[in-house]
Amino acid sequence: xxxxxNISSSQLLLALVFILIAQxxxxxxxxxxxxxxxxxxIRTFAQLFLMGYVLTFILKSSxxxxxxxxxxxxxxxxxxxxxxxVKEKQIPYxxxxxxxxxxxxxxxxxxxxxxxxxxTPWWEPRYFIPAGGMVIGNSMSALAISLERMFxxxxxxxxxxxxxxxxxxxYREASLDIFRNAVTAGMIPSINAMMGVGLVFIPGxxxxxxxxxxxxxxxxxxxxxxxxxxxxxxxxxSVVVMLFVRRRCFGSGExxxxxxx
Amino acid sequence: MTPLLEIRNLxxxxxxxxxxxxxxxxVTVQEGEFILVKGPSGSGKxxxxxxxxxxxxPQGGSILFQxxxxxxxxxAKLRSTVSYVAQIPQMIDASVEENLxxxxxxxxxxxxxxxxxxxxxxxxxxxxxxxxxxDQSAMKLSIGQKQxxxxxxxxxxxxxxxxxxxxxxxxxxxxxxxxxxxxxxLNTEEHKTLITVTHIDYKPxxxxxxxxxxxxxxxxxxxxxx
Numbered sequence: 001x002x003x004x005x006n007i008s009s010s011q012l013l014l015a016l017v018f019i020l021i022a023q024x025x026x027x028x029x030x031x032x033x034x035x036x037x038x039x040x041x042i043r044t045f046a047q048l049f050l051m052g053y054v055l056t057f058i059l060k061s062s063x064x065x066x067x068x069x070x071x072x073x074x075x076x077x078x079x080x081x082x083x084x085x086v087k088e089k090q091i092p093y094x095x096x097x098x099x100x101x102x103x104x105x106x107x108x109x110x111x112x113x114x115x116x117x118x119x120t121p122w123w124e125p126r127y128f129i130p131a132g133g134m135v136i137g138n139s140m141s142a143l144a145i146s147l148e149r150m151f152x153x154x155x156x157x158x159x160x161x162x163x164x165x166x167x168x169x170x171y172r173e174a175s176l177d178i179f180r181n182a183v184t185a186g187m188i189p190s191i192n193a194m195m196g197v198g199l200v201f202i203p204g205x206x207x208x209x210x211x212x213x214x215x216x217x218x219x220x221x222x223x224x225x226x227x228x229x230x231x232x233x234x235x236x237x238s239v240v241v242m243l244f245v246r247r248r249c250f251g252s253g254e255x256x257x258x259x260x261x
Numbered sequence: 262m263t264p265l266l267e268i269r270n271l272x273x274x275x276x277x278x279x280x281x282x283x284x285x286x287x288v289t290v291q292e293g294e295f296i297l298v299k300g301p302s303g304s305g306k307x308x309x310x311x312x313x314x315x316x317x318x319p320q321g322g323s324i325l326f327q328x329x330x331x332x333x334x335x336x337a338k339l340r341s342t343v344s345y346v347a348q349i350p351q352m353i354d355a356s357v358e359e360n361l362x363x364x365x366x367x368x369x370x371x372x373x374x375x376x377x378x379x380x381x382x383x384x385x386x387x388x389x390x391x392x393x394x395x396d397q398s399a400m401k402l403s404i405g406q407k408q409x410x411x412x413x414x415x416x417x418x419x420x421x422x423x424x425x426x427x428x429x430x431x432x433x434x435x436x437x438x439x440x441x442x443x444x445x446x447l448n449t450e451e452h453k454t455l456i457t458v459t460h461i462d463y464k465p466x467x468x469x470x471x472x473x474x475x476x477x478x479x480x481x482x483x484x485x486x487x
Contacts, residue, residue, distance in 0.1 A: 166316070166345040166346070167364040168341030168418060173366075173368065252318070253336050254337070255317060
């Protein structure tokens with residue numbers, strides 16, 4: 001396999017041609033995206049350069065506490081992104097969501113790096129950080145979809161839920177359909193990704209490994225592990241978060257707490 | 262004798278509002294009574310029923326059912342004994358029979374034998390629903406038919422107290438008369454205790470109700486009923 005070719009700074013700037021094309025399209029057709037494209041470009045450069053330096057530092061340091069700190073920062077950032085997307089003021093969902101994310105992602109990343117890939121030490125940052133990042137990124141979107149769906153359905157179907165409660169259903173029975181639909185809605189993108197992988201798209205991690213000179217047959221093995229890991233962690237975190245948050249939608253008398261907007 | 266229902270010093274305000282809907286409201290309901298609660302819309306009539314079956318939470322006071330504070334009774338147990346029928350009848354997207362048997366799919370009724378199709382058909386005709394087939398979709402029924410079906414469904418668990426929230430507000434005169442007739446029959450023939458809230462001027466023909474008016478954050482018994 002050939003050595004990876006470095007991209008020089010001038011070559012990197014050349015890639016800005018793509019941004020100029022996007023900016024020109026927005027300008028000509030009055031899409032109103034010029035500002036967002038500019039901010040997005042600056043953030044892409046800044047965040048990735050920062051990440052690059054941080055990773056270089058962590059890979060050299062081999063300090064488990066540092067690796068865990070980065071992991072926690074990633075989960076906290078994901079939580080803030082979810083909070084921005086799920087506009088719910090009445091039901092406190094942040095803490096149960098955050099704790100579930102932390103525990104389930106840690107367990108998944110541990111399982112994959114420690115057992116499936118079999119790295120020692122298990123926190124080896126070259127494996128642990130990217131694996132954790134993929135789990136967090138994937139399941140973050142699933143959780144945002146599920147939470148949004150659960151709160152919306154709970155409000156829209158409040159009368160139906162109360163009808164079931166009035167007939168003697170407990171809160172779990174009264175909200176069973178809403179719970180199922182919320183978890184399903186979050187899981188569908190991960191399942192669809194399993195259907196399309198290798199046919200419709202080549203996943204980012206595998207592309208990266210191939211670009212870096214890894215044998216494609218090794219790269220696919222990593223990718224299979226990653227796909228399965230993503231589906232599993234999404235399922236676990238969605239189910240657990242929805243169980244906790246659903247309980248919070250009901251009061252001590254199992255009454256629906258959400259009021260219509 | 263322990264009253265069936267006793268409300269003591271009940272206070273309630275909606276979340277985020279300082280205005281009290283109820284201020285130290287007291288009322289006692291004996292078994293077999295037929296109670297009408299009247300009052301203009303917005304006076305809190307529906308809320309009173311919702312508080313009794315714990316669909317809303319009071320700020321103060323207590324509600325006793327058969328002498329027990331309702332907050333000490335498991336919510337599902339309370340609601341299968343004190344059955345609330347909402348103003349707008351809600352049906353699941355399924356057949357009439359599946360809707361009627363819905364309560365029997367809940368854990369609280371595990372082990373109880375649901376009524377058979379023949380029994381349901383007989384009951385349907387008593388509820389002026391003789392033309393309705395158990396296997397037809399409940400979603401396609403008229404609102405008046407849904408309302409009668411909702412009352413029938415609530416009764417299948419044999420509750421001790423039936424709470425009817427404006428049962429005729431969305432109905433035409435003919436359908437409303439059917440519902441009133443069902444309510445009166447439930448009281449006279451099956452000795453059910455009913456609390457019905459309504460804003461219309463309804464005078465029962467076959468039962469002598471206790472009529473309360475909800476005003477100034479509390480209930481007032483009509484003079485004629487004293």
